[in-house]
Amino acid sequence: MTVTTRDATSRDQDHLARALFAAWQWRHPWDEQAFQDHRRSGGPDSYLDDFGRRAGDAGIVAEEVTDAGPQFAGAAWYRFFAADDHRAGFVAEDVPELVLAVDHRMRGRGVGSRLLRQLVAVAGQRGIRGLSLHVSNENRAAAGLYRSLGFELLHRHDDRGAVMFRATVPAEDDVRTC
Helix, strand or coil: EEEEEECCCCCHHHHHHHHHHHCCCCCCCCCCCHHHHHHHHHCCCCCCCCCCCCCCEEECCCEEECEEEEEHHHHHHHHECECCCCCCCECCCEEEEEEEEHHHHCCCCCCCHHHHHHHHHHHCCCCCCEEEEECCCCCCHHHHHHHHHHCCCEEEECCCCCCEEECCCHHHHHHHCC
């Protein structure tokens, strides 16, 4: 298995939408029909809308190299949010919230770790002091990955079953593992 990574761009809306849907549906195998129904609903999504066109957006896309061409394997990206208009993983206006999802076929193969390490490196190179995220209390695999890469519990949202994490991004000259 060969997996390559590249910077996410504004042309990656479908990849990011698939990743976000996979993250929301982490308990279930991929359901293309459910994904298409969700996309057709057409509601706004602040994690995705105009990605790559907003100041500070950054992301990494992973693709498996196959005979049929590159196949989406996962994505990780972050965005900044305002205190009065944010998502569940919000910590501060100068700390972007990240989203990470790996295609169900590629889980357990190091793709998520690779994406997250690269995204942390990008944030460090940009001088960002930390990243935040939220994860279901029940998603032990994801929480374990985040902890293994330096994320720490900030607080729990009992009503939504989410856990908040935050990592301090190392200075650019101290990124040894990325």
